[in-house]
Amino acid sequence: MTAPFTLPSKHEEAWRYSDLKALEAAMMLPDAADAPVSEALSLRDGETLALPLEISAGRASVSHSIAVAANATATLSESFKGGGWLNPATTIHVGEGASLTHHIGQMRDEAAITTARYDVEVAKNATYRVHIFNTGGQLGRVELDIRIHTGASVDLGGVLLADGTQTIELVTRFHHIAPDATSRQTVRSVANGKATVSYLGKIVISEGSQRIDAEQSSKALLLARTATANAKPELEIYANEVKCAHGATVGELDKRALFYLATRGVDPAEAKALLTEAFVADAIEPIEDEALRDAFTEASAARLREMVRGPQAKGPQAEELQDTGAGA
Amino acid sequence: MLEIKNLHATVEGKEILKGLSLSIKPGEVHAIMGPNGAGKSTLGYTLAGRDGYEVTDGSVEFDGKDLFALEPHERAAAGLFLGLQYPVEIPGVSNLTFLRTALNSQRKLRGEPEVSAADFLRLIREKAKELGLDAEMLKRAVNVGFSGGEKKRNEMVQMAVLSPKLAVLDETDSGLDIDALKVVSQGINAIRGPDRAILLITHYQRLLDYVVPDYVHVLANGRIVKTGDKSLALELEREGYATVAA
Numbered sequence: 001m002t003a004p005f006t007l008p009s010k011h012e013e014a015w016r017y018s019d020l021k022a023l024e025a026a027m028m029l030p031d032a033a034d035a036p037v038s039e040a041l042s043l044r045d046g047e048t049l050a051l052p053l054e055i056s057a058g059r060a061s062v063s064h065s066i067a068v069a070a071n072a073t074a075t076l077s078e079s080f081k082g083g084g085w086l087n088p089a090t091t092i093h094v095g096e097g098a099s100l101t102h103h104i105g106q107m108r109d110e111a112a113i114t115t116a117r118y119d120v121e122v123a124k125n126a127t128y129r130v131h132i133f134n135t136g137g138q139l140g141r142v143e144l145d146i147r148i149h150t151g152a153s154v155d156l157g158g159v160l161l162a163d164g165t166q167t168i169e170l171v172t173r174f175h176h177i178a179p180d181a182t183s184r185q186t187v188r189s190v191a192n193g194k195a196t197v198s199y200l201g202k203i204v205i206s207e208g209s210q211r212i213d214a215e216q217s218s219k220a221l222l223l224a225r226t227a228t229a230n231a232k233p234e235l236e237i238y239a240n241e242v243k244c245a246h247g248a249t250v251g252e253l254d255k256r257a258l259f260y261l262a263t264r265g266v267d268p269a270e271a272k273a274l275l276t277e278a279f280v281a282d283a284i285e286p287i288e289d290e291a292l293r294d295a296f297t298e299a300s301a302a303r304l305r306e307m308v309r310g311p312q313a314k315g316p317q318a319e320e321l322q323d324t325g326a327g328a
Numbered sequence: 329m330l331e332i333k334n335l336h337a338t339v340e341g342k343e344i345l346k347g348l349s350l351s352i353k354p355g356e357v358h359a360i361m362g363p364n365g366a367g368k369s370t371l372g373y374t375l376a377g378r379d380g381y382e383v384t385d386g387s388v389e390f391d392g393k394d395l396f397a398l399e400p401h402e403r404a405a406a407g408l409f410l411g412l413q414y415p416v417e418i419p420g421v422s423n424l425t426f427l428r429t430a431l432n433s434q435r436k437l438r439g440e441p442e443v444s445a446a447d448f449l450r451l452i453r454e455k456a457k458e459l460g461l462d463a464e465m466l467k468r469a470v471n472v473g474f475s476g477g478e479k480k481r482n483e484m485v486q487m488a489v490l491s492p493k494l495a496v497l498d499e500t501d502s503g504l505d506i507d508a509l510k511v512v513s514q515g516i517n518a519i520r521g522p523d524r525a526i527l528l529i530t531h532y533q534r535l536l537d538y539v540v541p542d543y544v545h546v547l548a549n550g551r552i553v554k555t556g557d558k559s560l561a562l563e564l565e566r567e568g569y570a571t572v573a574a
Contacts, residue, residue, distance in 0.1 A: 254416075254418075255379065256416045257416050257418050259376075259378050259379065259400065259416075260412065260415070260416040260418070261401075261418075261426075261430070262376075262377070262399070262400035262401045262404065263376050263400060263404055263409070263410045263412070264404055264426070264427075264430035264434075264486065264490065265401050265404035265405045265430045265431075265433045265434035265437070265490070266401055266429055266430050266433045267399075267401045267433060267437075268399075268401070270429065270433060271401075274421055274425070274426075274429060275418070275420075275421070277420075278418070278419065278420025278421045278469075279420065281420050282420075
């Protein structure tokens, strides 16, 4: 299968911070031997769908379409693994009065390229909650276009973690096309080494979409001065009776807090781990499902510990060796 | 226990400590008093190893070891505790997580087994109760939304749990009302013992009504200019630093 993909240019706003070189190289890859098959799936009330997406090498595009029945409550849990270039385009329809909890875990191999696109329609009075953990590969990109209808509510939590020379990005476009809806986005990014994290979040409130309550909070933390964080909030508002709040910050770990932890006996790596875990917690805490929330917390804590301790202490084994050394 | 000899330290290129010497033995309580800008806080930060506090001359031996050969967290594990004048707020990290991580990090460095969650909870609840800190506050983020008095009580809870050999308390009494001062004093007195020592850094003598020191030193212009017993504190209060330190 050939990818329906032409290389974007840096002049396109949504791609200006991306790693196009990595993408260009990925386009030369042969088709993956184990490419997944595109499917049309529907979710009924009470259903949970686990959707693993994995190729070992090469490139693959896949287009799933997922529909959640009206008034149904369902869960969709996606995990991206493996190598090569994975290019999924997914359309999701959350039916009237339905509620979908969607978990996206992008934990692909070191050299992998991921470009995931979602087109989501959130129908009247429906609820869509999406939690994104984006951390794997040379380029890890998740893009969401969400159309929000009357009385609907959308809640997005994103954690972007990048180390080495990774580029990890999240691009969202929230279109409020009808009145009386709410949307909330909380994104926390951490970059180390020479990595780049980017969050481009656009909110469009169309004419006549009154009484919209939209909120966007983006915070990035740089663990090294050589790392980069980009934040681009964009608001286009064509209605007059709306609440639209946004805030974006980029910072470093609080030196006073690090010293405070040191005076209490906490070693620098552990102190950094504690503070970065607390930093990303804002984007994880809103997850209602406890098991999902715990899994998300654990996955990001493990990755953050790897980042602050350096590559020599990847697994628990390496960590134990280090502990023995310190205790001797 | 603590042997400071001819300590010189600079902050941002400016010399603040100019040949400070001080000897503290186990079981003793020392108070360092002095006017603003004398170098009181600098002494605490230099001992604890804060970034930007550079030692240019002199030596400090702590429990027979060269203190400056140790990283800040290693100094804590060796038994040094610095009570901060302005305890730091750490959003998102609960007091329980903070203190349990600290205690176990110290124990690990000393080659001792970690404390179990249950034992730790018992210990911290007991100490919090003794020091009048609401157990509910232990679940909240470190010092976030705490009043000045609550922050100082929290410092005392941390000290009680970590049980240091030497506590250096930097203006732990500042900003406290009389009730909080009594509780904090009680916390300090509780860790007094033949194997421990306390260095109180303070501006006013009122704390010394409750925690009676063995020695009082006057710090002025980066060095200790006068040493006496607790009556020196009263003299200072009466006549002012300018007269006594002259």
